[in-house]
Amino acid sequence: MMMLVLAWKNVWRNKRRSLIIVAATAIGLTAGLFYAGFVTAMYAAIIDSGINREFGNIQIHTSAYKSDRLIHQFLPDLPVVLHTIQADSNVRSFATHSIIEGMASSATTASGVAIVAVNPEQEQQVTAIARSLVEGVYLDKTNSIIVGKKLSEKLKLKLRSRVVLSFAGMDGNIIYGAFRVAGIFKTDGSNFDGATVFIRQDDLKPLLGTADVPIHEIVVRTHSEEILDRTKVKLQNAMPGDVVVETWRELAPELKLTGDSVDIVNTVMLGIILFALLFGLINTLLMSVLDRVRDFGVLLAVGMYRRRLFLMIILESLLLSFTGGFAGVVLGWGITEFFGRFGLDLSAFSAGLSSFGIPSLVYPYINPSTYGTLAIMMVITSIIAALYPAIKAVRLRPVEAIRTIA
């Protein structure tokens, strides 16, 4: 305890010098933690956005559809598949999709699109498209269509505009269908918005001339993310042979990578900040050691072991960096909490951000594990910073050190 007291008093022996490094540490960590909170929230938002927009938690297709995406590669034994899903208590909701690659034509131009025929009631339980409407209403009427904002701009579509969809039917013949724009949606994925349209499954039936639409995809939402793998395995085991059950991590490995890389990105960023602070800390400790050569000589003379002197300088480094670190954590936490509550408005950059699936309003938050990582990194930084000054101190010869002029 006395060693700790002495180390603490030594830290404040030169108040200005210590305050400078404490302030630098505090500012650096405030920025680092806020950045970590921002990145964590942004990456989580990207993942949530992807899940809510198109992937859901789990998707079910045939293996053939996954590679070719052809109209006749629909799910076999649909009643069995649906019954299996409905029977699973881990499933919160699900929606069936009939997805056909085709062309959307307006009065002025045309564009390739994925035509997604949905059951509107089911769909609203599973994806966020209905909540992403910026104009109009969801699929409320016969032959209504909703299109992405980007596509509407490309095809110069407005509400009530006429759109003709064309696609290859089951027999390979081209089918045309006329629809009226009921709504325009805007998600965080501009690529999705530029190449996807939604229609009602009931409107697809007459075009295909079938009693039932071919279902190519079932999107499933589970009660939580934690039960995802368990649910996937359970569903997969109960499915007919050619049916593939995949989680969003398998469907969108780039999203998985995003989630997995949050901790790495944050650790690297905090590491860069601490690396820069390391030199300031070394400088402060070295100056402090050089100022106290005579004191160290006296301590060694009266019987202080060199290892204790070494420990004292390590302690001083830890106290110095943790004082700044504590201030930085409090400030960083406070600022992150503030923006976490009120949101960080990035709408000025929304056009660019949406192409990466990043929302324009981000609510930063810091994972508790970040504090643990930071503490470990700070201990390591403090010890590394103290090594050279401490080695310099313990190598002093008391007889020479005592004679040093303070």
Place this chain on the structure above:
Amino acid sequence: MPVIEVRNLNKIYNTTSVPVQALKDISLSIEEKEFTAIVGPSGSGKTTLLNLVGGLDSVTDGKVLLDGRDITTMREGQLIDFRLHHIGFVFQAYNLIPVLTALENVEFVLFLQQVGKHERNQRAMELLERVGLEELADRRPADLSGGQQQRVAVARALASHPAFVLADEPTANLDSHTAESLLDLMEDLNKNSGITFVFSTHDPRVIQRARRVITLEDGHITGDRVQIPQRAST
């Protein structure tokens, strides 16, 4: 058995291209409860001798036996431990730890000896009382006069119950009155508590208060006399 015994001690400094022999074949012994001054002009080897006797510097040749143990053969860890438990140091420039209070400065030696908090606090306070500074226990060195700081340094030197105290020019930075007062204190500790003091000094006030005076010149002992100590007339 003498508390300090030096046999054929030589010290050569090789810090420059020309080796300098600071001590030449020094032999002496100091008994318990002595009040001895090592005197001589600057550069005569007083401080070097004290440093070697205190185990702060390594000998070139010869032996230093303290309480019968040869410290020249000790490893560094043993030597630090020996200094902690057997030798008290008083330096010319006081050399207190500036961030610690007077009490904490005295306590620190006891802390190094791993004495418990309560006991070391009690003992440090007793020592400050002995040097007349109990009222100033909470003051830092910067808030004490030179004489008061040196008294704290004496208390610190006594904290470990040393076999002897080595004082290197203890009065050099003090005015006459303060120096006399400090000498009174050390003389009192010597007479009444039996503490052995060895000074290096060229201060006549110290020399006349010593009971034994060893004179060094050019690294040789040129005189070793026992005298009746005298108090300064001022």
